[in-house]
Amino acid sequence: xxxxxxxxxLVRLLAVAFIVGLKALGxxxxxxxxxxxxxxxxxxxxxxxxxxxxxxxxxxxxxxxxDTSNHTLRVTLLNDAGLVLQDTSxxxxxxxxxxxxxxxxxxxxxxxxxxxxxxxxxxxxMMFTALPLRDERGRLRGVMRAGIxxxxxxERLEVAWRTFALCFVGFALLGLALATVVSRTLxxxxxxLSEMLRSGDVHPLRGSVPQEIAHLGQSLQRIQGELKEQYxxxxxxxxxxxxILSRGxxxxxxxxxxxxxxxxxxxxxxxxRVSAAEIKDWPRTEPDMxxxxxxxISAGDETSTAISSPDDDRNVIVAVYAIPWAGETHGHAVFxxxxxxxxxxxxxxxxFIANASHELRTPVAAVSNALEALEIGxxxxxxxxxxxxxxxxxxxxxxxxLSExxxxLSMAESSPDRPGDCDAVETAQQTIASRQSAAAARGQTLxxxxxxxxxxxxxxxxxxxRVLCNLIDNAIKYAPEGSTIEVMVKAGPKFxxxxxxxxxxxxxxxxxxxxxxxFYRADNVRSKPGSxxxxxxxxxxxxxxxGRVTAANRPGGGAAIGFxxxxxxxxx
Amino acid sequence: MGQGLLGGNKILDxxxxxxxxxxxxxxxxxxxxxxxxxxxxxxxxx
Numbered sequence: 001x002x003x004x005x006x007x008x009x010l011v012r013l014l015a016v017a018f019i020v021g022l023k024a025l026g027x028x029x030x031x032x033x034x035x036x037x038x039x040x041x042x043x044x045x046x047x048x049x050x051x052x053x054x055x056x057x058x059x060x061x062x063x064x065x066x067d068t069s070n071h072t073l074r075v076t077l078l079n080d081a082g083l084v085l086q087d088t089s090x091x092x093x094x095x096x097x098x099x100x101x102x103x104x105x106x107x108x109x110x111x112x113x114x115x116x117x118x119x120x121x122x123x124x125x126m127m128f129t130a131l132p133l134r135d136e137r138g139r140l141r142g143v144m145r146a147g148i149x150x151x152x153x154x155e156r157l158e159v160a161w162r163t164f165a166l167c168f169v170g171f172a173l174l175g176l177a178l179a180t181v182v183s184r185t186l187x188x189x190x191x192x193l194s195e196m197l198r199s200g201d202v203h204p205l206r207g208s209v210p211q212e213i214a215h216l217g218q219s220l221q222r223i224q225g226e227l228k229e230q231y232x233x234x235x236x237x238x239x240x241x242x243x244i245l246s247r248g249x250x251x252x253x254x255x256x257x258x259x260x261x262x263x264x265x266x267x268x269x270x271x272x273r274v275s276a277a278e279i280k281d282w283p284r285t286e287p288d289m290x291x292x293x294x295x296x297i298s299a300g301d302e303t304s305t306a307i308s309s310p311d312d313d314r315n316v317i318v319a320v321y322a323i324p325w326a327g328e329t330h331g332h333a334v335f336x337x338x339x340x341x342x343x344x345x346x347x348x349x350x351x352f353i354a355n356a357s358h359e360l361r362t363p364v365a366a367v368s369n370a371l372e373a374l375e376i377g378x379x380x381x382x383x384x385x386x387x388x389x390x391x392x393x394x395x396x397x398x399x400x401x402l403s404e405x406x407x408x409l410s411m412a413e414s415s416p417d418r419p420g421d422c423d424a425v426e427t428a429q430q431t432i433a434s435r436q437s438a439a440a441a442r443g444q445t446l447x448x449x450x451x452x453x454x455x456x457x458x459x460x461x462x463x464x465x466r467v468l469c470n471l472i473d474n475a476i477k478y479a480p481e482g483s484t485i486e487v488m489v490k491a492g493p494k495f496x497x498x499x500x501x502x503x504x505x506x507x508x509x510x511x512x513x514x515x516x517x518x519f520y521r522a523d524n525v526r527s528k529p530g531s532x533x534x535x536x537x538x539x540x541x542x543x544x545x546x547g548r549v550t551a552a553n554r555p556g557g558g559a560a561i562g563f564x565x566x567x568x569x570x571x572x
Numbered sequence: 573m574g575q576g577l578l579g580g581n582k583i584l585d586x587x588x589x590x591x592x593x594x595x596x597x598x599x600x601x602x603x604x605x606x607x608x609x610x611x612x613x614x615x616x617x618x
Contacts (some may be wrong), residue, residue, distance in 0.1 A: 064591065
């Protein structure tokens with residue numbers, strides 16, 4: 001780029017070319033002036049020589065000369081041997097031999113002789129013309145020579161030369177000045193425009209600016225305005241797109257044609273468990289999920305598959321799309337959808353059906369066995385008969401409890417949400433009272449720990465009562481006989497926590513998270529009666545009104561199973 | 573320009589005037605050395 005010539009340099013070059021051309025023209029002109037001048041002198045010398053030769057003929061071979069003589073014009077008459085007979089400039093030169101001079105030599109040979117040489121006597125260059133002089137019979141009688149000093153010529157030429165040189169220098173200076181002015185008026189506004197473009201703010205050029213450059217400036221200003229507009233629009237579009245892509249649960253990655261990830265939204269990073277910085281150079285050959293997705297981008301095929309993480313139970317549906325641009329693939333878009341919870345729900349549903357059918361089959365099989373035994377003869381044996389009937393009745397009871405529980409669970413799950421509220425303290429008192437007899441049957445005492453005042457919670461009274469009832473029944477079932485079960489209601493800033501605390505053997509820590517699952521029963525309580533659905537129903541009812549269930553082991557032994565339910569806030 | 577530059581034919585004019593002073597009875601009205609305008613000088617009628 002630095003090799004490119006600037007306008008300044010070009011204009012200067014033009015000026016120099018102009019001056020050199022002027023000089024060449026001057027030299028040619030000067031030479032022609034000089035030769036014209038010389039020609040003029042020669043013609044004068046010739047004229048004098050011819051005139052004198054004619055006068056010599058007319059006057060009987062005698063030289064006629066004016067009385068006054070001058071140094072510029074010299075007339076010489078020579079005889080046929082080249083000796084001086086008469087000379088206007090030097091009367092004493094008589095008989096001086098001048099035959100050796102070229103013009104005299106030529107004239108003696110019968111021709112017109114011309115020569116130019118320096119004459120030391122007058123310290124000047126003389127131009128001579130010599131003519132042969134013949135008598136009537138044509139015999140050579142002598143030579144007539146005229147000479148003019150070139151001093152005059154030189155003087156005149158010198159004056160002319162000085163004038164000429166002065167003109168030349170003047171023109172040269174004028175040319176340079178003009179070049180500078182032109183280059184300034186051209187390049188300065190251009191440089192200003194270029195500077196304005198660099199700084200990104202083009203405004204109209206002030207001062208005297210050539211029309212074309214002013215137009216250029218206006219066009220640039222317009223273009224810049226349009227560019228700024230376009231840029232703002234693009235930025236706006238980009239922001240909007242980014243906002244859309246950044247939100248939502250769907251993970252989105254954009255990759256350039258070389259497979260490098262250029263955009264990743266928060267959902268994608270969350271699903272792949274990497275940071276935006278890490279994903280740039282994440283390895284593509286590892287077994288982890290991010291690595292596998294990146295490998296799919298590298299492969300470049302349009303695919304849609306589900307992949308699961310080797311480390312945990314994450315399941316992600318990955319869809320890779322090519323982005324077409326001008327007939328070519330311009331990178332890829334990847335959509336990631338985390339379907340882990342759907343997979344989990346599906347598995348739970350299948351497990352529930354398996355568990356439910358298993359739970360139902362067991363008592364049915366027991367009833368069936370008992371009936372068969374009665375059929376094949378036990379009916380006659382009154383002792384055995386009673387035992388079988390007893391077993392069948394217990395199984396049918398269990399079946400009834402199970403179907404009741406399932407019905408309740410199904411109703412809890414499918415019944416529409418209904419708003420409601422109740423006094424947590426009063427309802428707790430009623431519920432405790434209603435379970436006293438069941439506790440008493442196992443020799444247990446229910447000990448309420450309740451706040452004094454009413455405590456309104458955002459849960460329908462039926463649901464609240466059902467949940468607390470299930471918690472108390474659960475405690476009655478698993479707490480040792482004769483123990484005390486504490487029922488506690490405690491108000492927090494936003495929630496009311498309710499719990500049944502027993503003094504039993506507690507729950508295995510690994511089971512704490514599972515006790516609210518359907519049909520779950522800890523191994524050590526399998527033998528006890530129960531459907532395994534009570535706490536599941538409690539969980540559904542509590543979570544439906546924005547609360548949560550809690551399960552922990554008490555520091556002094558025994559389990560604390562309870563729930564938190566939000567305080568009721570009156571509308572307005 | 574060439575003629576002017578060289579002082580015209582003044583060298584020749586001066587020389588002719590000198591000759592006329594010497595040859596002509598009345599140098600102001602020459603009869604021998606006659607000026608032929610546009611051509612030069614002529615000796616007598618010839």
